[in-house]
Amino acid sequence: MSAPQNTLDQLASSVPSLPSIVQELQKELDNINSTPQSIEAIVEKDTSLSVRLLKLANSVFYGFSFKVNTVSQALMMIGLSELRSLVLATSMTRVFAGMSSSLVTMESFWRHSVACGICARQLAIRRREVNAEQFFTAGIIHDFGRLVLFKNLPDKSDEAIKLAIKDNIPITVAETKIFSFNHADLAARILKNWKFPESLCEIITMHHSPSPSSRYYKQGMIVHVADVIVDCMEIGSTAEGNISPAEVMPTDFFQNDFSLIGALMDEVESMTDEVVSIFTPNDSKT
Amino acid sequence: MKRIKVGQLTDGMVVAENVLGKNAELLIPRGAEITQNSIRLLETWEVISIAVEGSPDEENLPPELLEQEMTQLKKRFNCDFEKNTLAHEILKATAIRKVKAKIPPPPPVEENTNPLAETAEQPKDETPATESNS
Numbered sequence: 001m002s003a004p005q006n007t008l009d010q011l012a013s014s015v016p017s018l019p020s021i022v023q024e025l026q027k028e029l030d031n032i033n034s035t036p037q038s039i040e041a042i043v044e045k046d047t048s049l050s051v052r053l054l055k056l057a058n059s060v061f062y063g064f065s066f067k068v069n070t071v072s073q074a075l076m077m078i079g080l081s082e083l084r085s086l087v088l089a090t091s092m093t094r095v096f097a098g099m100s101s102s103l104v105t106m107e108s109f110w111r112h113s114v115a116c117g118i119c120a121r122q123l124a125i126r127r128r129e130v131n132a133e134q135f136f137t138a139g140i141i142h143d144f145g146r147l148v149l150f151k152n153l154p155d156k157s158d159e160a161i162k163l164a165i166k167d168n169i170p171i172t173v174a175e176t177k178i179f180s181f182n183h184a185d186l187a188a189r190i191l192k193n194w195k196f197p198e199s200l201c202e203i204i205t206m207h208h209s210p211s212p213s214s215r216y217y218k219q220g221m222i223v224h225v226a227d228v229i230v231d232c233m234e235i236g237s238t239a240e241g242n243i244s245p246a247e248v249m250p251t252d253f254f255q256n257d258f259s260l261i262g263a264l265m266d267e268v269e270s271m272t273d274e275v276v277s278i279f280t281p282n283d284s285k286t
Numbered sequence: 287m288k289r290i291k292v293g294q295l296t297d298g299m300v301v302a303e304n305v306l307g308k309n310a311e312l313l314i315p316r317g318a319e320i321t322q323n324s325i326r327l328l329e330t331w332e333v334i335s336i337a338v339e340g341s342p343d344e345e346n347l348p349p350e351l352l353e354q355e356m357t358q359l360k361k362r363f364n365c366d367f368e369k370n371t372l373a374h375e376i377l378k379a380t381a382i383r384k385v386k387a388k389i390p391p392p393p394p395v396e397e398n399t400n401p402l403a404e405t406a407e408q409p410k411d412e413t414p415a416t417e418s419n420s
Contacts, residue, residue, distance in 0.1 A: 060332065062308070063308060063331070063332045065330075125306075125308065125309070125310055126306070126310070128310055168364050169364065170364065225372070225376075228373065228376055229376055232359065232362075232376055232377065232380045233380055233383075242362055242363060242364040243362055243363045243364065243365070244363070244364040244365065245363070245365050245370055245372075245373040245376075247366075247369075247370070248370075249370055249371075249372040249373060250372070251371045251372060253372055254372075254375075257303060257337075258375040258378075258379070259287060259288070259289045259303075259337050259342070261375055261376055261379040262289045262335070262379045262382065262383065263289055263334070263335050263336075263337070265379060265380070265383060266289075266291070266334045266335045267334055270334055
């Protein structure tokens with residue numbers, strides 16, 4: 001047991017820490033004494049972040065009928081948890097810009113991740129979940145563990161994909177055979193190191209097979225369902241082999257109105273391009 | 287009930303499910319009739335599609351094409367669809383979209399309540415044209 005554990009820990013600790021501006025922001029966002037001004041001041045230190053924030057606020061995602069012109073306006077309109085998503089997602093693309101695999105491109109990977117984030121968010125809104133934005137973050141980073149594997153152990157990662165396809169097994173099972181742990185465990189470990197909220201870590205841990213005994217079961221299921229939908233629609237890919245839905249999925253998830261699935265798909269399709277372009281690291285010099 | 291894109295709505299269609307905005311606010315209640323005003327409202331709120339009364343999409347699509355797409359999609363899954371209704375519905379929704387993308391959209395359902403009126407008008411435009419040259 002100790003050997004694989006070590007590998008998991010080693011891998012988790014090999015991941016660079018988040019850029020200092022992100023750490024600073026995280027800290028401020030978690031600080032109950034923070035003020036809009038104190039957060040704004042941190043965001044404005046980073047030009048590229050400010051620009052992305054404004055682009056997001058003016059995107060189809062929100063559909064405001066007026067133009068959002070300043071950082072403080074954007075923060076007010078889109079909220080701080082959205083800011084957290086944006087910041088994390090942007091900094092993750094920077095940390096992992098050099099990812100390589102013969103089986104998936106970074107572009108396709110991000111497309112899948114962003115689409116999953118949009119899908120999870122729209123689903124959460126329809127289900128009237130509180131804090132729908134959390135699902136956008138969760139969707140965007142759900143396969144983060146795979147990025148780390150691609151970056152650090154590219155050959156074995158490809159091996160895991162091939163095994164999953166050959167034996168028609170879930171990628172998590174194939175990974176466990178090869179690495180003794182799977183990408184969801186790895187991501188959860190790193191996110192914990194990065195001091196992400198517990199709910200988010202838990203959702204990421206179980207995004208392939210939500211556990212009914214978890215207190216975040218419903219939330220985990222939202223991300224899982226979004227992942228399956230986006231996979232099925234083939235919007236980008238994180239190369240996971242065949243689609244493996246959880247064995248038990250709640251039948252009443254769409255309040256028995258399955259036509260909502262089609263509606264959700266329309267929404268995801270219409271929003272993905274724009275949101276992807278906001279999150280794509282075209283300034284990879286940083 | 288069927289799902290239809292806002293651009294394809296026509297007057298008189300009946301809304302089958304409450305239409306909610308981005309923040310789950312009620313825009314149009316179930317049972318309302320579509321008018322030009324409601325279409326404008328939906329466009330303003332950037333609603334993409336809504337549910338209206340009528341036979342579901344899959345009944346208007348060639349069943350063999352749908353079957354074909356579903357068989358194709360199933361190959362990409364590792365799933366017991368007999369036991370997993372939700373996964374099966376996701377599969378079906380995807381297949382419906384694929385079929386729709388392949389065939390031209392059906393002509394919008396004519397909402398003319400009085401088909402006779404149309405035929406009665408047609409002969410008119412042929413009558414008083416000729417005679418007057420040279």
